[in-house]
Amino acid sequence: MPESLIPVTLLTGFLGSGKTTVLNHLVRRPGLARTLVIINEFGEVGLDHLLMSRLPDDSVVEMSSGCLCCTIRGDLVSTLKDAHWRFSRGGESQFDRVVIETTGLADPAPIVQTLMTVGVITRRYRFDGVVTTVDLTNAERTLDTQPEALKQAAMADCLLLTKADLAEPAAVTALEQRLLAINPSARRLRVHNGAVAPDSLFGLGLFDPATKIPDVARWLNEEAFLDAQDAHGHDAHLGHGHHHDHDLNRHDERIGAFCLVLDQPLDSGLIDAWLDQQLSLCGRDMLRIKGILNVQGRSGPLVIQGVQHVRHPTMELPAWPSDDRRSKLVFITRGIARETIEASLGAFINAWQQGETSPVGAGKDRQANPT
Ligand SMILES: [Zn+2]
Known part of the structure; x- marks a missing residue:
């Protein structure tokens, strides 16, 4: 039954966009107690190690020998495959959700493809969604110059708009319009200092996390695409509210x-x-x-x-x-x-x-x- 599979969330976001701040905040929340966190720390400042040492032993896996999207996708497969017995006590699995944090330069596509199609993963897990942090203070420039950042935003099911308190209101409005055109159906949340409710990042996939029933309307959210087409006129399909x-x-x-x-x-x-x-x-x-x-x-x-x-x-x-x-x-x-x-x-x-x-x-x- 697909609804009984363990949901996997991909947390992505460009360098400096506040992804690790969000994760640092999240792992303190009781709502994340039964969550396995996989961190791809590769040439980046990672999660707060002082904080990590206060977490239950078996809840964080660091993968630092390469980049998840290109060099160590096979390692991700074996990590998820082995997690079931590695993080279990008395035959009971100790987690019922997985969050994977990618590096800032990672392309989410091959990771999602792996989660969707590799048999040893799909027998136990289901891809829930991509969560992408976007730094409101410099995202315009990043989206202009960094194809990885643009792709991370375009593929997201949920966009976490960070540093809103530091950005000019007019710039925030312009960027939100741009994100709306790039990716109209993604949930958009403004985040201060990484503070985000775990529930708002999860349940992005087809199945309602509470009822385990498919929630097609929320998942597909075609209204948002139709609204975006109306709002941006005939050329919306290739526009991004920007010249x-x-x-x-x-x-x-x-x-x-x-x-x-x-x-x-x-x-x-x-x-x-x-x-x-x-x-x-x-x-x-x-x-x-x-x-x-x-x-x-x-x-x-x-x-x-x-x-x-x-x-x-x-x-x-x-x-x-x-x-x-x-x-x-x-x-x-x-x-x-x-x-x-x-x-x-x-x-x-x-x-x-x-x-x-x-x-x-x-x-x-x-x-x-x-x-
Ligand atoms: Zn990569």
Whole structure:
């Protein structure tokens, strides 16, 4: 049962954005008592060691031999695999949640992909969400110049806006607008001195942490994408509330967010083939995809999510959460316009309905995935 798996939260944020301050605060909170904290300290000032020494023995694992996103992903797999017996007493696991703190320069995508797809992890854990700290006093410049920071913000399920007390109010407003356009559905919290309630960082995934029932509306939050489209007009998909057109180097880093709503039930072979094609052709620039799909012949909706070229295994929910049975797909992309995605899907559906091979081989996939 996916709802009984241990949730894993990825805490990320650029150098100096207050990530460690947040974690230092969090680990003092009783709400984090049964949380395993994995810290990737690699060439950075890490968690307060004086504080760590006051924590229960078995609640913090330091991984310092490399960077989680590139060199030691295998170590993360074995750490999570072994944690079950390493941190148990009398056969009882001592933790029911995991927080992984990345380095400031880490790319969250490969770590999330590992959490979503490696069997020894997915048998026991489920990826809950990405939490990203953003320093309000200098994030504009960081987002302009550091692609890693922009990606961390774009991939987040929750944005912790730090140092709000030190930033100019006008700058805070401008930055919040920019973040809204980059990533409209992320929960946004202003944080002073790292003080944040643990509950606000958790329960970001599909399952409501209290009821263990899928909460599709909160998880998908497509309203936020639709609102952002309305607020920013036709070009919102590639805008970020900011004028950077003079800087050609930024061209490839344009992050946009949008939502597709499809009225008709879909053929499961078609949607699988189309998604696989999109991810193989332009997965690098598909930072996040989430969706709920009405597929012919299924009583409940299919839930999909993906990070760049990797998709989480599709999951069927037992029932629709509401009378709205439309398929909804939300995208956060880098330099891929909503119109491009719509046109691709439209062409794919037409070719499929006419029994033709699509320009890039839908016919082959179709035979491989009969419905
Ligand atoms: Zn790395």
